[in-house]
């Protein structure tokens with residue numbers, strides 16, 4: 481991973497649910513939707529990595545889970561407008577193409593797909609988002625407003641209009657996919673392992689599965 485740090489200023493910080501925040505940095509730079517940045521509070525500290533959730537051409541934004549016992553996120557949560565931190569250049573190869581793709585995310589793993597959708601990459605895409613409750617489907621209004629995205633929400637704990645009951649993995653087991661479909665997976669390690677296993681059992685080849693693991 482790279483470490484050419486530059487100082488950046490916090491532009492805004494918003495709470496999206498009890499433990500999910502969106503941090504906007506006073507910085508516009510070139511990136512491709514799906515890329516990540518490294519962040520640290522000082523140049524000596526170990527970096528943590530975050531998918532860019534914002535649209536190219538706009539300020540850099542990240543969506544993060546507050547991990548109470550974590551090293552960086554409790555400190556990110558304290559940041560106020562005008563405060564400074566350190567950031568790497570955007571990097572990574574978790575990128576969308578013009579092909580048929582199924583985007584699969586749990587929780588804040590929705591971030592790179594938010595950037596992709598805002599960048600107009602939703603054509604021929606299915607987005608399957610897994611979360612506990614309706615309120616956890618962050619930015620659903622963005623995905624619902626983009627009619628070319630087949631947007632599917634799997635809710636493990638809530639029933640309601642527009643929600644498929646059960647875990648995302650249960651939904652995937654019930655589906656058939658064309659072998660020429662590409663899959664982009666983003667979220668925690670367990671989800672990625674489970675989903676890969678399901679897809680491989682459905683004869684999707686390894687090279688059609690791209691994963692971004694939040695560890």
Ligand SMILES: Cc1cc2nc3c(=O)[nH]c(=O)nc-3n(C[C@H](O)[C@H](O)[C@H](O)COP(=O)(O)OP(=O)(O)OC[C@H]3O[C@@H](n4cnc5c(N)ncnc54)[C@H](O)[C@@H]3O)c2cc1C
Pocket residue numbers: 516528529530531532542543544545547549550551552553554588591692693694695
């Ligand atoms: C390529 C990449 C992209 C990432 N993008 C994002 C992102 O867009 N948003 C985001 O919130 N995180 C993302 N992460 C995870 C992020 O880098 C940090 O690990 C996370 O924010 C915890 O940092 P911390 O210092 O607070 O906790 P730490 O002290 O590093 O770790 C605390 C514990 O929390 C676990 N953990 C890490 N991430 C999560 C999570 N999201 N939910 C629950 N437990 C977690 C770790 O495995 C560890 O056991 C990404 C990781 C990688 C490698």
